Amino acid sequence: MLDMTDVYSFYGSSPVLQNVSFAVPRGSLLSVLGRNGVGKTTLMRTVMGLTDRVTGRIGLGGSDIRGEPTHRRAGLGIGYVPQGRGIVGKFTIRENILMGSFARPDGKREIPPLVFEMFPYLRDNLNRKGGDLSGGQQQQLAIARALAANPQVLLLDEPTEGIQPNIVEQIQTVIMTLNRQYGITVVLVEQNVRFARQASNLFLMLDKGRVAAHGPTESLTDDLVHRHMAV
Template identity: 65%
Template sequence: MLALSHVDSFYDRSHILHDVSLDVPDGQVTAVLGRNGTGKTTLLKTLMGLTDRMDGQIRLGDQEIGREPTFRRARAGIAYVPQGREIIPDFTIRENILMGSFARADGKREIPPLVAELFPYLMNNLDRNGGVLSGGQQQQLAIARALAANPRIILLDEPNEGIQPSIVEEIEQVIIRLNREIGLTVILVEQNVSFARNAAHRFAMMEKGRIVAAGEISELTDAMVHRHMAV
């Protein structure tokens, strides 16, 4: 479904991604792994058109999107849940979710029934401000906002970071369910190798802005993890 070919990406004069090529199969979870500072977040931002400059190609199906603005990529079906969630604290839960619907290609402005099914707490508290929610609840809200865009692909940047342990497993199960039951294609940036092995079909290991290994998740060995992720 999604393919990067010889992609270089920049912030001003800083060259972050180097000759990145990656295929993301339709209907699968692809885990992007690596130490902090290796370019994982920049990879997701490059897919969304949020870096200063990009060379190379990004294709979504038959469409070349590497030169499209961010809003067109969103309307083409890519939703992004950023690291830190970036919800608007003074907006209500309802308003935060509905923000995602502005990326819908069909123009509908609604909270999807799936959000009510996955996150009943949010639906029971739609008039609460997002800023008063816990970290785990804000992550639920960020995922709900992404789902309101009716995406084909969802990009998740370390979705369990800074979340209380009691909600981590719940978030993980939601991500697996979105893929296995709903059929969403997922690109998951993750430090938790055990979760990646449980959730993902494929992996890509990053080091210094390059993909140094990729393949089926069964090919992700402990030796590879130690070499590229151990501190």
């Protein structure tokens, strides 16, 4: 469904990702792991076309999308929940969610029923301003906005970072439900190894912008975690 082959990704003249290759089959959940600053967020931004320059191949459904602009990649079925969420504080919940629908190739400007099924709080507070929400509620809203585009692939950059514990579990459950029940392919940047092991069937370990290890989650050993994630 999504793959990279020999990808180098640059900010200015500096390559942040180097020789990165991996593949995520349709319906899989890939956890991207590693210490802070090793290129995990850059990986997500590279998929979305948000770095300065990229070499190599980025494949979506068998087609190379490396030359496509960001809005076109969204229209092809990639939903993105960035680190920091990117909520428009002056917009209502309804307006923030509908922003995501502009990526739909069918032109529909509506909130999918799936959003209300996953996030009852948003359903019941559609006219509340995004800036008035807690961090966890804003993260729910960011995921809802991505779902409004009806994505085939969902990129989530540390979706439980800095969120109150009572909402963390809800978001984790939503991520697994979207993948397992609705078949959405998920790429998840995650620091919580326990959740990564529970949710994903594949992992990708980055270290200094390169792939240190990847494979089925069963091969994510404690030794790998210690070598590439311990501070």
